[in-house]
Amino acid sequence: MHLTVPALVAAGLAGIGLYGVLARRNAVMVLVGAELLLNAGVLLLVLTDLGGAGRAPGGDPLLSGQVGALFAITVAAAEIGLALAVVLLLFRTSGSSDLRRSRSLGEAARPVEDGDPR
Amino acid sequence: MTGLDVLLTAFGVLALASGLLAVTSQQVVHAALWLVVSLGALAGLYLLLGAEVVALVQLLVYVGAVVVLVLFALMLTRAPTGRSDDLDSPRPVRVLAAVVGASTTVLLGAALLAADPGLVERRAETGQARPLGEVLFASWVLPFELVSVLLLAALVAAVAVSRGRESE
Numbered sequence: 649m650h651l652t653v654p655a656l657v658a659a660g661l662a663g664i665g666l667y668g669v670l671a672r673r674n675a676v677m678v679l680v681g682a683e684l685l686l687n688a689g690v691l692l693l694v695l696t697d698l699g700g701a702g703r704a705p706g707g708d709p710l711l712s713g714q715v716g717a718l719f720a721i722t723v724a725a726a727e728i729g730l731a732l733a734v735v736l737l738l739f740r741t742s743g744s745s746d747l748r749r750s751r752s753l754g755e756a757a758r759p760v761e762d763g764d765p766r
Numbered sequence: 767m768t769g770l771d772v773l774l775t776a777f778g779v780l781a782l783a784s785g786l787l788a789v790t791s792q793q794v795v796h797a798a799l800w801l802v803v804s805l806g807a808l809a810g811l812y813l814l815l816g817a818e819v820v821a822l823v824q825l826l827v828y829v830g831a832v833v834v835l836v837l838f839a840l841m842l843t844r845a846p847t848g849r850s851d852d853l854d855s856p857r858p859v860r861v862l863a864a865v866v867g868a869s870t871t872v873l874l875g876a877a878l879l880a881a882d883p884g885l886v887e888r889r890a891e892t893g894q895a896r897p898l899g900e901v902l903f904a905s906w907v908l909p910f911e912l913v914s915v916l917l918l919a920a921l922v923a924a925v926a927v928s929r930g931r932e933s934e
Contacts, residue, residue: 649771649885654774654811656875656878657811659870660871661782671855673853680798680801681789683828691808707889711898714819726917726920727920732836739842739843
């Protein structure tokens with residue numbers, strides 16, 4: 649089989665994911681674009697395990713490409729869990745998940761009430 | 767152009783088309799569901815390439831967990847269920863984003879085509895559970911443990927972020 653088509657799919661997904669991150673205003677839609685970007689990288693990792701110039705005959709004995717893909721999927725799941733927690737906090741403090749409407753995300757932006765442990 | 771190449775092209779086109787629909791759709795729930803189709807097509811692509819465990823993990827983790835998280839976040843942020851007009855940035859930003867995305871695709875595609883290995887044989891025996899499991903728990907056991915610590919850290923951090931300071 650030829651690996652040109654999956655390689656071009658990875659390139660296309662990277663461009664599409666980048667468009668999604670840059671062009672969307674809703675916070676969750678930006679994360680959808682980031683997921684596509686990550687999947688392009690995971691696809692490239694899997695492709696490195698299958699073919700390439702200068703490979704040892706029989707392939708990589710450590711299967712680094714596929715193991716890297718497994719770890720990348722796991723890290724992506726952890727990342728999106730944390731990112732969605734931040735999106736929910738943003739929605740709770742500013743009332744909308746529109747990224748252009750909230751300009752301050754840090755703790756210093758919130759007024760300090762009495763009795764705060766800070 | 768063997769049958770495997772035809773199937774690879776079909777799944778690839780499906781992944782790209784549904785990914786494009788996911789980032790341009792004007793309804794949030796449709797975008798999340800197009801993401802499901804795109805990730806499922808990618809899992810099919812991994813299966814065709816011989817990486818069976820990666821395909822299953824992609825289905826379990828990405829389609830099964832990540833997209834469900836996205837849908838929950840959409841529900842909890844009171845996302846509009848119909849057509850919504852304020853999902854995209856204004857047109858100049860979108861044109862710039864399209865230019866950046868297209869140039870990234872062209873750049874990556876050119877680099878990958880230059881490194882094209884040509885005709886490779888499909889080695890399904892290295893993508894199965896036994897060889898992958900043996901190498902994962904023998905050679906990659908330290909990164910494996912570190913990834914589980916990372917998952918724990920992400921879990922604790924997500925709970926800490928969403929609790930805020932009202933609950934003390």
